[in-house]
Amino acid sequence: MKKEPENKLSRFSLLESFQELGMLTPALILLALFVVTPFIMSIPLSFTNQKLFPSPIPVKIIGLRNFRQILSDREFWQAIKNVFLFTLMILPTQCGFALLAAYFLNKQAIMKKTLRAMFFLPFITPMVIVTVIWATIYKYPTGLLNSFFQTVIPRFQEIDWLGNRHTALTAIVFLSAWQAYGFQMVIYLAGLQNIPEELYEAAAIDGAGGWKRFIYVTWPGLKNTTIFVLTITTIQALKLFTQVNILTHGGPLGSTNTLVHYMYEAGFIGQKIGYSAASSILMFLLVFAVVLAQRLLLKRMED
């Protein structure tokens, strides 16, 4: 009599553990196949001269030659420099504008929803379409930007914004910021909601005006949000590719080349998978360093 329910129970739990494993397996297989394998594969690949498709040149281990070649390649350093410059320019532009927009929208009473929807519209625009639109705005010599400057500044010489190596990266910064600031804005809006209203009231009682309240209440209250926003924007900047690939192909004269574009050119256009795997590893290390820096910064601030 006593045995039966026990048996039932064990059969039941056998079914349970079967279900548990069955539900876990798809994700584990997918992650192993599409994330872990390529990630681990890139390490041995980076020490070879492997080509993307079979080629007459035999595949062999070439040691650290890929890394040595990358690190002595002027184009690689220019790509690093460009990404760094891009990050430096986009952080204040994009995050600054996002904060400003969030600050004014947060306490907006009239037409709040409509305004927020409008401000957020660029973010839902696919990047490919953003490049189409901005290609016409930057168009040389008849684009909107050139004719705007011509009306404002007399005898203004048209600039080929995307074709000039001094302006191309800045042009990319503005179109990227236009597309993406909505994300940071939404995060800032959430951050602003978390600042207790009492703090503003207390500041008002102390006679603090709008600007002082921003400096002493809003800004400190958004400290963690800002660290998060800056980190995520930096990581996104390190991955810059689509805009550059469509509009400038890294040019002119490498002035808009980026890390991902460098990898793409080596591995896909040049078919040098070993070489691009080596640059992938370098990119991963860079992203890892940024995340680590953020963690350390957050920890130090908590202490």
Add this chain to the structure above:
Amino acid sequence: MTIKKTAQRGPINTDTDREGARRITGHRKNPMMHQLKHQLQPRMRIEYLKTFLLLLLALIIILPLALLFSSSLKDDRYQITAELGSLKAFFVPNPSFNNYIEILGPKAPVPMARFFLNSCIVMAGTVVGTLVVSTMTAYALLRGKFRFKRIIMTGIIALYIIPAEAIMLPLLFLSVKIHLSDTYIIQMLPFMASPIYIFLFHQFFKEIPASIAESAQIEGASFWKIFHLVFVPLNVPALVTVTILQGMESWNQYLWPLLVVRSENVRPMTVAIASFFSTSDIYWDRLFAASVVMMMPILVLYLAFQKYFIASIASSAVKG
């Protein structure tokens, strides 16, 4: 002081525009508040001025999108380029849908309708796959009784640090090796088990009281049954969030299809639109129309479910 407080607090706690305006003006049935109305007037005027300025700024911000829509309705591509630099760019004296017919019709020079369909298939597959895989994983890792649960969860979260871009070229090599390149499936599979969405569902599932699952268990419901009859229906907001985020991500996917897709049969819209730029003489008329076609589904969904879009983006940051 009280006046100041009401004026400040008013706009913050409001949900609807009208109520906000009413609170600022102090238009209440309270006669004393009514009396105070004139003192609030300057504050209100500032509020209207601010709204006007914000509206102006918002209009400037969405000006590029207006350019996209107006240009797509101009039939002549030389007219488009000629008018790009002037205010004429935003006006269409005689709108025509010829560009759309040209790219979507049966005699289209490029099969844009096919590319659109491809994008839809890839997006739908990726979203459904992601929902199924990540809810199951999150649930198994939360309620399962097997060993190493914690370690597996930590391992999955740790994978989040690997940027997709950093593994794409080795992954391309792998896809060529396993003969999966140039298919729909390879455009969907790599994104289905995304650590961030597994984590997101894990967080949502955690908030469901254990007593609900336990009482279902006593009723005799199996592990799987509790999952799809209790946990999934109770987490519709999380499902919506992941659908929006993953749907947008998939719709915008560019680098991966650029690498892995060769034939027109499976090429998505993004790559097709970008390839317009590879010729020196760009067909702006077709390009604009194609862009509008690609923009339209997201725009319609966004206007219909605006609240969910913004909330999803916010929760992806807060929870992630």
